[in-house]
Amino acid sequence: MTEGSLITDVRELSSRASVIDFKGDVTASSEKALADAYTRASGKFTRTIVLNFSGLEYMNSGGIGMLVTLLVRANRQRQRLVAFGLNEHYRQIFELTRLDEAIGIFDTEAEAFAEADAP
Protein backbone atom coordinates (compact mmCIF):
# COMPACT_ATOMS: atom_id res chain seq x y z
CA MET A 1 0.00 0.00 0.00
CA THR A 2 1.27 3.50 -0.85
CA GLU A 3 0.37 6.59 1.14
CA GLY A 4 2.30 9.72 0.35
CA SER A 5 5.78 8.36 -0.16
CA LEU A 6 5.52 5.45 2.25
CA ILE A 7 4.98 1.92 1.02
CA THR A 8 4.12 -0.75 3.57
CA ASP A 9 3.92 -4.49 3.23
CA VAL A 10 2.66 -6.93 5.83
CA ARG A 11 3.94 -10.47 6.34
CA GLU A 12 2.81 -13.06 8.87
CA LEU A 13 5.76 -14.61 10.71
CA SER A 14 3.65 -16.91 12.86
CA SER A 15 0.20 -16.92 14.40
CA ARG A 16 1.57 -14.62 17.10
CA ALA A 17 3.79 -12.27 15.11
CA SER A 18 3.61 -10.18 11.96
CA VAL A 19 6.10 -7.94 10.17
CA ILE A 20 5.41 -4.53 8.69
CA ASP A 21 8.01 -3.66 6.02
CA PHE A 22 8.54 0.07 5.52
CA LYS A 23 9.83 1.55 2.30
CA GLY A 24 10.16 5.29 1.79
CA ASP A 25 9.39 8.20 4.09
CA VAL A 26 7.73 8.17 7.51
CA THR A 27 6.18 11.57 8.20
CA ALA A 28 2.94 12.95 9.64
CA SER A 29 1.26 12.19 6.31
CA SER A 30 1.98 8.47 6.81
CA GLU A 31 -0.85 8.20 9.34
CA LYS A 32 -3.28 6.31 7.10
CA ALA A 33 -0.64 3.98 5.65
CA LEU A 34 0.56 3.10 9.15
CA ALA A 35 -2.95 2.60 10.51
CA ASP A 36 -3.91 0.35 7.57
CA ALA A 37 -0.70 -1.67 7.88
CA TYR A 38 -1.26 -2.10 11.61
CA THR A 39 -4.83 -3.30 11.05
CA ARG A 40 -3.62 -5.90 8.50
CA ALA A 41 -0.76 -7.00 10.77
CA SER A 42 -2.89 -7.30 13.88
CA GLY A 43 -4.72 -10.64 13.98
CA LYS A 44 -6.76 -12.11 16.80
CA PHE A 45 -3.75 -13.92 18.29
CA THR A 46 -1.01 -11.46 17.31
CA ARG A 47 1.15 -10.60 20.28
CA THR A 48 4.09 -8.91 18.55
CA ILE A 49 4.37 -6.59 15.59
CA VAL A 50 7.84 -6.46 14.06
CA LEU A 51 8.72 -3.22 12.26
CA ASN A 52 11.23 -3.60 9.43
CA PHE A 53 12.94 -0.27 8.84
CA SER A 54 15.59 -1.46 6.39
CA GLY A 55 13.77 0.41 3.58
CA LEU A 56 13.37 3.64 5.58
CA GLU A 57 14.66 6.58 3.56
CA TYR A 58 13.49 9.63 5.49
CA MET A 59 11.82 10.38 8.81
CA ASN A 60 10.98 13.69 10.45
CA SER A 61 9.60 14.48 13.89
CA GLY A 62 6.05 14.00 12.59
CA GLY A 63 7.03 10.44 11.68
CA ILE A 64 8.30 9.75 15.19
CA GLY A 65 4.92 10.99 16.45
CA MET A 66 3.20 8.48 14.17
CA LEU A 67 5.29 5.67 15.68
CA VAL A 68 4.26 6.75 19.20
CA THR A 69 0.61 6.62 18.14
CA LEU A 70 1.22 3.12 16.69
CA LEU A 71 2.81 2.11 19.99
CA VAL A 72 -0.22 3.30 21.96
CA ARG A 73 -2.52 1.35 19.66
CA ALA A 74 -0.43 -1.82 20.06
CA ASN A 75 -0.23 -1.44 23.85
CA ARG A 76 -4.00 -1.10 23.98
CA GLN A 77 -4.24 -4.54 22.29
CA ARG A 78 -1.59 -5.91 24.69
CA GLN A 79 0.86 -6.28 21.82
CA ARG A 80 4.58 -5.53 21.74
CA LEU A 81 6.40 -3.59 19.05
CA VAL A 82 9.94 -4.57 18.09
CA ALA A 83 12.07 -3.20 15.27
CA PHE A 84 15.04 -4.12 13.11
CA GLY A 85 16.85 -2.75 10.09
CA LEU A 86 17.50 0.70 11.57
CA ASN A 87 20.72 2.27 10.35
CA GLU A 88 22.99 4.06 12.81
CA HIS A 89 21.31 7.42 12.20
CA TYR A 90 17.77 6.18 12.89
CA ARG A 91 18.97 4.10 15.83
CA GLN A 92 20.31 7.35 17.34
CA ILE A 93 16.96 9.05 16.75
CA PHE A 94 15.19 6.22 18.58
CA GLU A 95 17.65 6.68 21.45
CA LEU A 96 17.36 10.47 21.43
CA THR A 97 13.56 10.40 21.53
CA ARG A 98 13.75 7.48 23.97
CA LEU A 99 11.45 5.43 21.81
CA ASP A 100 13.95 2.59 22.21
CA GLU A 101 12.73 2.22 25.80
CA ALA A 102 9.35 1.05 24.49
CA ILE A 103 10.22 -0.53 21.14
CA GLY A 104 12.86 -3.25 21.31
CA ILE A 105 15.55 -2.79 18.66
CA PHE A 106 17.32 -5.71 16.99
CA ASP A 107 19.94 -5.97 14.28
CA THR A 108 18.29 -8.66 12.18
CA GLU A 109 14.88 -10.06 11.40
CA ALA A 110 15.95 -13.41 12.90
CA GLU A 111 16.75 -11.76 16.25
CA ALA A 112 13.52 -9.76 16.19
CA PHE A 113 11.56 -12.91 15.32
CA ALA A 114 13.20 -14.84 18.17
CA GLU A 115 12.03 -12.10 20.54
CA ALA A 116 8.63 -11.98 18.89
CA ASP A 117 8.13 -15.72 19.22
CA ALA A 118 9.31 -15.87 22.81
CA PRO A 119 6.47 -16.72 25.20
Next chain:
Amino acid sequence: MSTEDPVAAEEAAPAASRDAAYWAKNVTTLKLGEVPAEAVNLNVTGRRVVGPVQGFGKMWQKTMRVELRGADVSPAEVIKLWKAEFQRFWPERNWFYAPLEGIAPGEVALLNLGLPGRMKLSTGVLVLYADDESFTLMTPEGHMLAGWITFSAETSGGVTVVQIQALERTNDPLYELGYVFGGNRLNSRFWVQTAENLARHLGVEPQVESQVVCVDRRRQWRKAGNISKNAAVRTFVWTLGTPVRWLRRPFTRRRAGQP
Protein backbone atom coordinates in the same frame (compact mmCIF):
# COMPACT_ATOMS: atom_id res chain seq x y z
CA MET B 1 49.90 10.54 4.65
CA SER B 2 46.87 8.37 4.04
CA THR B 3 47.03 5.52 1.59
CA GLU B 4 43.27 5.15 1.42
CA ASP B 5 41.56 5.64 -1.90
CA PRO B 6 39.04 8.45 -1.19
CA VAL B 7 36.71 7.34 -3.99
CA ALA B 8 36.63 3.78 -2.72
CA ALA B 9 36.12 5.01 0.86
CA GLU B 10 33.22 7.19 -0.24
CA GLU B 11 31.62 4.28 -2.09
CA ALA B 12 32.04 2.02 0.92
CA ALA B 13 30.58 4.52 3.39
CA PRO B 14 26.82 4.31 3.93
CA ALA B 15 24.93 7.17 2.32
CA ALA B 16 23.81 9.79 4.83
CA SER B 17 20.05 9.87 5.36
CA ARG B 18 18.29 12.82 3.74
CA ASP B 19 17.10 14.02 7.13
CA ALA B 20 20.46 13.65 8.91
CA ALA B 21 21.19 17.39 9.08
CA TYR B 22 17.82 18.20 10.65
CA TRP B 23 18.04 16.08 13.81
CA ALA B 24 19.83 16.86 17.07
CA LYS B 25 22.87 14.63 17.48
CA ASN B 26 24.63 12.98 20.39
CA VAL B 27 22.47 14.55 23.08
CA THR B 28 22.42 12.58 26.31
CA THR B 29 21.82 15.36 28.82
CA LEU B 30 21.04 19.02 28.26
CA LYS B 31 23.66 21.75 28.46
CA LEU B 32 22.76 25.43 28.46
CA GLY B 33 24.95 28.14 27.03
CA GLU B 34 25.04 31.67 28.39
CA VAL B 35 21.74 33.02 29.69
CA PRO B 36 20.68 36.59 30.52
CA ALA B 37 21.23 37.72 34.12
CA GLU B 38 17.51 38.30 34.71
CA ALA B 39 16.61 34.71 33.78
CA VAL B 40 16.01 32.02 36.37
CA ASN B 41 18.22 29.17 35.26
CA LEU B 42 17.04 26.00 36.97
CA ASN B 43 16.07 22.47 35.99
CA VAL B 44 17.83 22.32 32.63
CA THR B 45 21.53 21.46 32.81
CA GLY B 46 22.11 17.75 33.26
CA ARG B 47 18.50 16.79 32.57
CA ARG B 48 17.52 14.18 29.99
CA VAL B 49 14.78 14.82 27.51
CA VAL B 50 11.49 12.97 27.92
CA GLY B 51 8.96 11.91 25.31
CA PRO B 52 5.38 10.70 25.64
CA VAL B 53 6.72 7.22 26.50
CA GLN B 54 8.34 8.56 29.69
CA GLY B 55 5.44 10.75 30.87
CA PHE B 56 2.78 10.02 33.48
CA GLY B 57 -0.61 11.45 32.49
CA LYS B 58 -3.08 10.84 29.70
CA MET B 59 -1.59 11.35 26.25
CA TRP B 60 -2.93 14.28 24.25
CA GLN B 61 -2.47 15.37 20.66
CA LYS B 62 -3.19 19.06 20.23
CA THR B 63 -3.33 20.64 16.81
CA MET B 64 -3.79 24.35 16.18
CA ARG B 65 -3.99 25.55 12.57
CA VAL B 66 -4.37 29.01 11.16
CA GLU B 67 -4.61 30.05 7.53
CA LEU B 68 -2.55 33.09 6.57
CA ARG B 69 -5.07 34.08 3.91
CA GLY B 70 -4.03 37.29 2.22
CA ALA B 71 -0.48 37.25 3.56
CA ASP B 72 2.14 37.06 0.85
CA VAL B 73 4.49 34.76 2.69
CA SER B 74 5.82 31.29 1.89
CA PRO B 75 6.00 28.45 4.44
CA ALA B 76 9.80 28.74 4.57
CA GLU B 77 9.57 32.50 5.22
CA VAL B 78 7.10 31.96 8.07
CA ILE B 79 9.31 29.35 9.70
CA LYS B 80 12.39 31.56 9.29
CA LEU B 81 10.56 34.39 11.06
CA TRP B 82 9.20 32.08 13.74
CA LYS B 83 12.63 30.65 14.50
CA ALA B 84 14.18 34.11 14.66
CA GLU B 85 11.51 35.69 16.87
CA PHE B 86 9.98 32.80 18.73
CA GLN B 87 9.62 34.74 22.01
CA ARG B 88 7.71 37.60 20.34
CA PHE B 89 4.68 35.39 19.64
CA TRP B 90 4.35 33.89 23.13
CA PRO B 91 1.61 35.06 25.49
CA GLU B 92 2.65 37.60 28.15
CA ARG B 93 4.46 36.55 31.35
CA ASN B 94 6.30 33.73 29.55
CA TRP B 95 9.92 33.91 28.43
CA PHE B 96 11.78 31.85 25.88
CA TYR B 97 15.50 32.57 26.08
CA ALA B 98 16.64 31.41 22.66
CA PRO B 99 20.05 29.80 22.30
CA LEU B 100 22.81 31.98 20.84
CA GLU B 101 22.91 29.80 17.74
CA GLY B 102 19.15 30.25 17.33
CA ILE B 103 16.63 27.47 16.85
CA ALA B 104 18.85 24.80 15.33
CA PRO B 105 19.08 21.03 15.90
CA GLY B 106 20.66 20.17 19.25
CA GLU B 107 20.40 23.67 20.73
CA VAL B 108 18.88 24.16 24.19
CA ALA B 109 16.64 27.05 25.22
CA LEU B 110 15.74 28.22 28.72
CA LEU B 111 12.08 28.83 29.56
CA ASN B 112 10.66 30.96 32.38
CA LEU B 113 6.93 30.34 32.41
CA GLY B 114 4.21 32.09 34.35
CA LEU B 115 1.92 29.66 36.18
CA PRO B 116 -1.45 30.38 37.79
CA GLY B 117 -1.20 32.07 41.20
CA ARG B 118 1.83 34.15 40.11
CA MET B 119 4.00 31.04 40.40
CA LYS B 120 6.94 30.63 38.03
CA LEU B 121 8.43 27.62 36.34
CA SER B 122 12.02 27.52 35.17
CA THR B 123 12.71 24.76 32.67
CA GLY B 124 13.99 24.31 29.13
CA VAL B 125 13.60 22.61 25.78
CA LEU B 126 15.83 20.84 23.28
CA VAL B 127 15.53 21.65 19.59
CA LEU B 128 14.98 18.06 18.49
CA TYR B 129 14.46 18.69 14.80
CA ALA B 130 14.58 21.70 12.51
CA ASP B 131 14.30 22.04 8.75
CA ASP B 132 13.17 24.90 6.48
CA GLU B 133 9.46 24.35 7.02
CA SER B 134 9.22 22.98 10.55
CA PHE B 135 10.93 22.67 13.90
CA THR B 136 10.29 20.52 16.94
CA LEU B 137 11.01 21.18 20.61
CA MET B 138 11.32 18.33 23.14
CA THR B 139 10.92 18.76 26.87
CA PRO B 140 13.29 17.69 29.66
CA GLU B 141 12.67 15.86 32.93
CA GLY B 142 10.82 18.11 35.38
CA HIS B 143 8.97 20.07 32.70
CA MET B 144 5.20 20.13 33.03
CA LEU B 145 4.89 18.00 29.91
CA ALA B 146 6.74 15.01 28.52
CA GLY B 147 6.66 15.16 24.75
CA TRP B 148 7.35 17.32 21.79
CA ILE B 149 5.73 20.12 19.90
CA THR B 150 6.14 20.78 16.21
CA PHE B 151 5.75 24.17 14.57
CA SER B 152 5.27 23.91 10.83
CA ALA B 153 3.95 25.68 7.77
CA GLU B 154 2.72 24.36 4.45
CA THR B 155 0.84 25.52 1.40
CA SER B 156 -2.72 24.27 1.14
CA GLY B 157 -5.01 25.43 -1.67
CA GLY B 158 -2.63 28.25 -2.50
CA VAL B 159 -2.68 29.57 1.07
CA THR B 160 0.11 29.28 3.62
CA VAL B 161 -1.15 27.43 6.67
CA VAL B 162 0.64 27.45 10.01
CA GLN B 163 0.32 24.52 12.39
CA ILE B 164 1.30 23.86 15.99
CA GLN B 165 1.03 20.21 16.96
CA ALA B 166 1.92 18.77 20.35
CA LEU B 167 2.09 15.14 21.45
CA GLU B 168 2.32 15.13 25.20
CA ARG B 169 1.61 13.67 28.61
CA THR B 170 2.01 15.48 31.89
CA ASN B 171 5.25 14.45 33.53
CA ASP B 172 4.01 13.49 36.99
CA PRO B 173 0.89 13.18 39.19
CA LEU B 174 1.12 16.75 40.51
CA TYR B 175 1.16 18.24 37.03
CA GLU B 176 -1.62 15.84 36.00
CA LEU B 177 -3.77 17.16 38.83
CA GLY B 178 -3.16 20.69 37.61
CA TYR B 179 -3.95 19.61 34.06
CA VAL B 180 -7.27 18.09 35.11
CA PHE B 181 -8.24 21.28 36.97
CA GLY B 182 -7.73 23.78 34.17
CA GLY B 183 -4.10 23.34 33.15
CA ASN B 184 -5.01 21.44 30.00
CA ARG B 185 -7.33 24.24 28.86
CA LEU B 186 -4.74 26.91 29.72
CA ASN B 187 -2.06 25.04 27.80
CA SER B 188 -4.27 24.79 24.72
CA ARG B 189 -5.10 28.48 25.07
CA PHE B 190 -1.37 29.27 25.22
CA TRP B 191 -0.77 27.75 21.80
CA VAL B 192 -3.92 29.23 20.27
CA GLN B 193 -2.71 32.68 21.42
CA THR B 194 0.73 31.97 19.95
CA ALA B 195 -0.80 31.11 16.57
CA GLU B 196 -3.00 34.22 16.77
CA ASN B 197 -0.03 36.45 17.61
CA LEU B 198 1.96 35.09 14.67
CA ALA B 199 -0.94 35.56 12.25
CA ARG B 200 -1.59 39.13 13.47
CA HIS B 201 2.09 39.95 13.07
CA LEU B 202 1.74 38.90 9.42
CA GLY B 203 -1.30 41.12 8.98
CA VAL B 204 -3.95 38.40 9.16
CA GLU B 205 -7.00 38.48 11.44
CA PRO B 206 -6.65 34.96 12.83
CA GLN B 207 -9.21 32.20 12.98
CA VAL B 208 -7.45 29.35 14.71
CA GLU B 209 -8.82 25.83 14.28
CA SER B 210 -8.08 23.85 17.41
CA GLN B 211 -8.32 20.09 17.81
CA VAL B 212 -7.53 18.33 21.08
CA VAL B 213 -7.58 14.52 21.02
CA CYS B 214 -6.90 12.17 23.93
CA VAL B 215 -4.68 9.55 22.26
CA ASP B 216 -4.25 7.41 25.37
CA ARG B 217 -6.57 7.65 28.36
CA ARG B 218 -4.36 5.52 30.56
CA ARG B 219 -2.06 7.07 33.12
CA GLN B 220 1.37 5.46 33.46
CA TRP B 221 1.52 4.96 37.22
CA ARG B 222 4.97 3.40 36.99
CA LYS B 223 6.17 6.89 36.04
CA ALA B 224 4.73 8.56 39.16
CA GLY B 225 8.27 8.87 40.55
CA ASN B 226 8.95 11.59 37.97
CA ILE B 227 7.58 13.92 40.62
CA SER B 228 11.01 13.96 42.30
CA LYS B 229 12.23 16.18 39.44
CA ASN B 230 9.16 18.46 39.28
CA ALA B 231 10.51 21.80 38.05
CA ALA B 232 7.57 23.83 39.42
CA VAL B 233 8.19 22.56 42.97
CA ARG B 234 11.93 23.13 42.63
CA THR B 235 11.42 26.65 41.24
CA PHE B 236 8.97 27.39 44.08
CA VAL B 237 11.47 26.24 46.72
CA TRP B 238 14.20 28.29 45.01
CA THR B 239 11.89 31.35 45.06
CA LEU B 240 11.24 30.89 48.79
CA GLY B 241 15.00 31.01 49.32
CA THR B 242 15.40 34.33 47.50
CA PRO B 243 15.44 36.55 50.66
CA VAL B 244 18.13 34.36 52.21
CA ARG B 245 20.26 34.59 49.06
CA TRP B 246 19.86 38.39 49.08
CA LEU B 247 21.02 38.61 52.69
CA ARG B 248 23.98 36.34 52.03
CA ARG B 249 25.04 38.09 48.83
CA PRO B 250 27.42 40.74 50.40
CA PHE B 251 29.26 38.05 52.39
CA THR B 252 29.54 35.77 49.36
CA ARG B 253 30.96 38.65 47.29
CA ARG B 254 33.45 39.62 50.02
CA ARG B 255 34.67 36.03 50.23
CA ALA B 256 35.10 36.02 46.47
CA GLY B 257 37.18 39.22 46.70
CA GLN B 258 34.59 41.44 45.04
CA PRO B 259 33.89 44.99 46.32
